[in-house]
Amino acid sequence: MSIELKNISYTYMPKTPFEHLALDDISITVPEGKITAIAGHTGSGKSTLIQHFNGLLKPSKGTILVDGVDIGKKNTEAKAARRKVGIVFQYPEYQLFEETISKDISFGPMNIGCSEAETLERVKQAMAFVNLDYDKYAHRSPFQLSGGQKRRAAIAGILALQPKYLVLDEPTAGLDPKGREALMEKFRRLHRERGTTIVLISHNMDNIASYADNVIILNKGKVTMEAPPEEVFSQKELISQAGLELPEVKTIMNELAQNGLEIQNNAYTMDKAVEEIIEALRRKGKC
């Protein structure tokens, strides 16, 4: 099954001088059991798009199907379908509101009817996932945290819901390098072990190249590409037209190639890049 968007358009503040068509006739499929990345320039419509996945925003036109159910309907089936989708917002502040972190993370599970014991278990698991020590942080105020700690708490709050579709808007923004990598690895594991479908918006092309199965590129409210990372990042022109850049690894490889290193230049990730360089140097007898 999947999340399927059919001809979605969305206009902010219609019929005012500020009217803005943020999404323009978008049809995409977010396949179940995959990691899908959404990229696009600032203001391209990414956050607007994902807020349609659980009905937070209602499309001006078009329909959204979650596992085949039209979530725009007003019945219990549609409500259940909306609940399969958990969204972590771009700014964690939008999500944190309780007086302690543990209450904050408990809110979701309690709300969907988990027992107290089950809720506590989920809170602990979620906090371990984002690397916030339970004993140290559970009873602190979410408002008295550093920026990166707030993001971790916000992610934990949605994880505790154990949604089938986990949608994250810039999940690694503001995280330190180790936290960034650890979290991406854990998302990958969650996806492998539990089959959770993951959608992440990211400005980090290197992360996308390393972790995504499927990439959707937005440009001014329209989808310009929907393909695996290798395919997306081989289209230099289209990437540039969309206001984006290639992964840093790829940029370095291009520089090396331009300066005479005979590499195949198909690598988008660090591991592959290192292999290619070593191979090229071996051929030249340089190492």
Next chain:
Amino acid sequence: MSFIECVDLTHIYNAGMENEMLAVENVNIKIEEGEFVAILGTNGSGKSTLAKHFNGLLLPSSGKCLVDGMDTKDEEHTYDIRRQIGMVFQNPDNQIIAAIVEDDVGFGPENIGLDPHEIRRNVTAALRAVDMEEYRHFSPHHLSGGQKQRVAIAGALAMNTKCLVLDEPTAMLDPRGRHEVMDTVSRLNKERGITTVYITHFMEEAAMADRIFVMDQKHLVASGTPREIFRDIGAMKKRGLAVPMAAEMAYRLQQKGLRITESIINTEDLVRAICQ
């Protein structure tokens, strides 16, 4: 005299209460006029707390913070200090003050008493610098995440201060926007001698600074030029940090037996080492 100087600076949040939190301990730092320094450190290491002392928003629990020779604890200097330091906070949403972008950007300059003509000129220049001129009559609440961040940066630029303190200003920007902000900041530093304090989790950005400070669990644990700091990959990783991508690549190549003797922190270095 250094432009910013912290002497044994310690900061405790909620001092004396049950939820007391020691966030920064005994930090000694000197930042010279015209310098571009970056601050690195893992989440919660104390970077933002430290930076908020530079404009007197937070006051030391013990020790002191001097800006241009003025003690931030001295109330008579509060205004003078604010006039010298433009600050971009970590979360742009908390900084939105006015209902229209141009008023929001003009708020800081107005607050430090610039005259209306100058304000208008600065606001326009600042919005142009972050490529947000077309949004000047918008409500900042109706902007995308990255657009809000650009507006916050414009607000600091428009104050035309001698010093800019930027707390993760590019965290929400697309790759191009990130490069543009970096270019703007380093141009202001080079051409106008604006003292710049730049907090970031992007090692490539830190590599552009004159000097890097590393925070680790409330303490300042290292300082030096980017080459000095990024030389020791092991130490950076142990602290939960990293090195620029090109340095990481060089390191991995070395592990596979390639001999690289030069110090590598950017792509040019790597190209020189491999393609010569």
